[in-house]
Amino acid sequence: MSPKATPLLPTMGVGSYAAPGWFLASWREVRKGGWGAGDVEELLDDATRIVLADQIEAGIDILSDGELRRQRFVYEMFDRLSGLERQAPRRRLGIAGYDMAPSFVAREPIAAPKGLGAVEEFLALKRLAPASAPLKVAIPGPLTFAMSIAPAPGVLETLIAIVNAELKALAAAGAAFVQLDEPGISRAPHGLSAKDGALAVNRALAGVEAQRAVHVCFGNNAGRPMADRRLGPLMDAMTALDCDVLMLEFANRQMADSELLATLAKDYIVAAGVIDVKNFRLETPADVAERLALCLKHAPAERLIATADCGFSALPRYLARQKLQALAAGAELARGH
Structure with a gap:
């Protein structure tokens, strides 16, 4: 069955979803051992069903799996890369931050002998979602992986090839909408400029036969960014991207830089962030409609x-669910206007 058509101003999440409390408690038990493979699969399937139900009940148009099968959108995927040696964090005490994130040194050539696992995630999503629902799957981009690996000859090119292979495998498995999450554009690693980072992302997207999105992110570790949050300095990089959809943060920046949509929307569909996931304040549908109205000016x-x-x-599930509902209701208001 072909996916149903989406309405004007379609809605979607970015990727990760707030894990249900029972899932977090169960996952702690899984890590202790004693669960069978079938038990774990049942847990993951049930959690995915909950994530899908929250989106469907809210009225979200393009569905995703919430990334509950991996940790922090990228951490789990490092376990699928061979040739890396994990480094001990220099700081272990105090509030969690980017300096506590996993870091690695490449001791041997990097490889992903069994892929990054996104194809298995997508196939589970496809099996559990309504047959007619448009689906999206997101994976970290090569810069995101490179941010956690010490610079060395060939590292970035290898990561580009690994990500490109995963995207092509997703497309071959039937994924019609794929997304790269790239905080590495706003804070490019390995001495790259933002534009050089964008060109690296292009190589990861090359030859992928699907709708391709790039999420230009400023970081969201426990709700905190890690980069200069202005879009203006990134315009040369963003306009160099060879993709179909640009996903940009606006709500947590009080809709700053929304005038740049006039330029960006000429070459890209823009997925505008109109829900602030870094704030416990719950938007009303009217708030969302007002933010979309600003976007529609440009x-x-x-x-x-x-x-x-x-x-x-980084949010509790009850609030994430309410924000999804506000997103869908606000988009409906904006359509009516």
């Missing part, structure tokens, strides 16, 4: 998607 509705600034993993 770009036609046909070139816009309504989304959140980033993933929902």
Whole structure:
């Protein structure tokens, strides 16, 4: 069955979703051992069903799996890369931060002998989602992986090839909408400029036969960014991207830089972040509609998607669910206007 058509100003999440409390408690038990493979699969399937139900009940148009099968959108994927040696964090005490994130040194050539696992995630999503629902799957981009690996000859090119192979495998498995999450554009690693980072992302997207999105992220570790949050300095990089959809943060920046949509929407569909996932304040549908109205001053509705600034993993589920509901209701208000 072909996916149903999406409405004007379609809605979608970015990627991660807030894990249900029972899932977090169960996952702690899984890590202790004693669960069988079938038990774990049942747990993951049930959690995915909950994530899908929250989106469907809210009225979200393009569905994703919430990334509950991996940790922090990228951490789990490092376990699928061979040739890396994990480094001990220099700081272990105090509030969690980017300096506590996993870091690695390449001791041997990097490889992903069994892929990054996104194809298995997508196939589970496809099996559990309504047959007619448009689906999206997101994976970290090569710069995101490179941010955690010490610079060395060949590292970035290898990561580009690994990500490109995963995207092509997703497309071959039937994924019609794929997304790269790239905080590495706003804070490019390995001495790259933002534009050089964008060109590296292009190589990861090359030859992928699907709708291709790039999420230009400023970071969302426990709700905190890690980069200069202005879009203006990134314009040369963003306009160099060879993709179909640009996903940008606006809500947590008080809709700053929304005038740049006039330029960006000429070449890209823009998924505008109109839900602030870094704030416990719950938006009303009217708030969302007002933010979309600002976007519509600069770009036609046909070139816009309504989304959140980033993933929902740093929020409790009850609030993430309410924000999804506000997103869908606000987009409906904006359509009516």
